Amino acid sequence: MAGVFSYESSEVDWCEDNYKHSENVVEYFNTMSSFIFFVISPIMLYLLHPYAKERNLAVHLVWIMMVFVGIFSLYFHMTLSFMGQMLDELSILWVLAICYSLWFPRRHFPSFVKDRRTFSRMVLIITVISTLSSFVKPTANAYALNCFAIHILYSLFMELRSCTDERVLRLAWASTGLWVLAISCWISDRFGCSFWQKLNFCYLHGIWHILIVVATAYATTLVAYMDASLEIPYSLPDLQYWPQNKWAIGLPYIVLKGSTKTWKRC
Numbered sequence: 001m002a003g004v005f006s007y008e009s010s011e012v013d014w015c016e017d018n019y020k021h022s023e024n025v026v027e028y029f030n031t032m033s034s035f036i037f038f039v040i041s042p043i044m045l046y047l048l049h050p051y052a053k054e055r056n057l058a059v060h061l062v063w064i065m066m067v068f069v070g071i072f073s074l075y076f077h078m079t080l081s082f083m084g085q086m087l088d089e090l091s092i093l094w095v096l097a098i099c100y101s102l103w104f105p106r107r108h109f110p111s112f113v114k115d116r117r118t119f120s121r122m123v124l125i126i127t128v129i130s131t132l133s134s135f136v137k138p139t140a141n142a143y144a145l146n147c148f149a150i151h152i153l154y155s156l157f158m159e160l161r162s163c164t165d166e167r168v169l170r171l172a173w174a175s176t177g178l179w180v181l182a183i184s185c186w187i188s189d190r191f192g193c194s195f196w197q198k199l200n201f202c203y204l205h206g207i208w209h210i211l212i213v214v215a216t217a218y219a220t221t222l223v224a225y226m227d228a229s230l231e232i233p234y235s236l237p238d239l240q241y242w243p244q245n246k247w248a249i250g251l252p253y254i255v256l257k258g259s260t261k262t263w264k265r266c
């Protein structure tokens with residue numbers, strides 16, 4: 001049992017040289033780049049709060065869980081232990097499960113699913129089964145997780161086919177572009193390591209951490225905005241960027257320009 005916590009007990013080893021900068025930290029840059037989760041998550045919790053308050057406070061679970069993904073990612077790269085690998089991957093699986101439960105469009109529910117509560121229960125059962133199956137062939141987990149991104153992209157494409165709103169389309173392209181950059185770094189670190197070692201540049205997995213967190217911020221705001229337009233249209237959701245809306249770069253978030261439920265009752 002103690003073996004699963006021991007340094008380098010995972011079968012996965014990223015391109016960055018081990019113990020290059022510290023004898024206690026296996027992959028120094030990959031470990032340090034995990035701090036990006038602790039920077040972006042509180043900002044997103046703050047920016048999404050007006051939408052979460054109006055729609056459902058459970059929305060905050062996404063970025064609370066992202067803090068845990070950051071903690072486990074840091075622990076994994078610091079030790080390359082089997083336990084670190086499983087915690088890192090399983091926390092991502094549960095973030096995905098929360099996103100699907102909250103935001104998967106109702107009209108694409110399977111015919112036997114009547115409402116979101118039943119859909120969330122179905123997602124919960126599938127996630128528990130997937131959690132148990134992840135121990136069968138742990139080296140396949142990361143590939144399975146990346147397949148969800150393909151499904152998210154496909155669902156977004158289907159949803160946005162008829163969309164003409166410039167700001168929404170721009171956010172969708174930005175999220176997709178960031179994800180393409182991120183996954184290129186992940187794949188290149190995995191399969192092109194000897195090339196990057198010759199160039200003495202083995203930091204692509206750390207760069208993936210930074211890009212995927214920003215891609216997640218973009219994608220979660222995009223799906224939350226589409227959800228708000230459908231489920232709470234009276235609140236007149238709009239897209240803005242933090243810290244400076246004029247530049248239309250930075251972190252996207254939702255402002256509610258209309259009345260809230262409470263006001264409506266008065």
Ligand SMILES: CCCCCCCC/C=C\CCCCCCCC(=O)N[C@@H](CO)[C@H](O)/C=C/CCCCCCCCCCCCC
Pocket residue numbers: 069073076088092095096099100103104142143145146148149152153156175176179209212213215216219220223
């Ligand atoms: C209707 C659903 C809407 C979903 C919106 C977006 C949901 C984002 C969900 C998860 C966040 C992923 C956080 C990634 C953390 C990375 C930690 C890490 O680097 N782990 C590696 C080991 O250190 C491990 O090898 C990585 C495994 C692959 C993870 C795949 C994550 C899929 C991310 C999906 C992002 C979607 C972006 C879509 C853009 C249009």
Ligand SMILES: [Ca+2]
Pocket residue numbers: 013014015016017018027
């Ligand atoms: Ca390494």
Ligand SMILES: [Zn+2]
Pocket residue numbers: 030073077205209
């Ligand atoms: Zn990582």
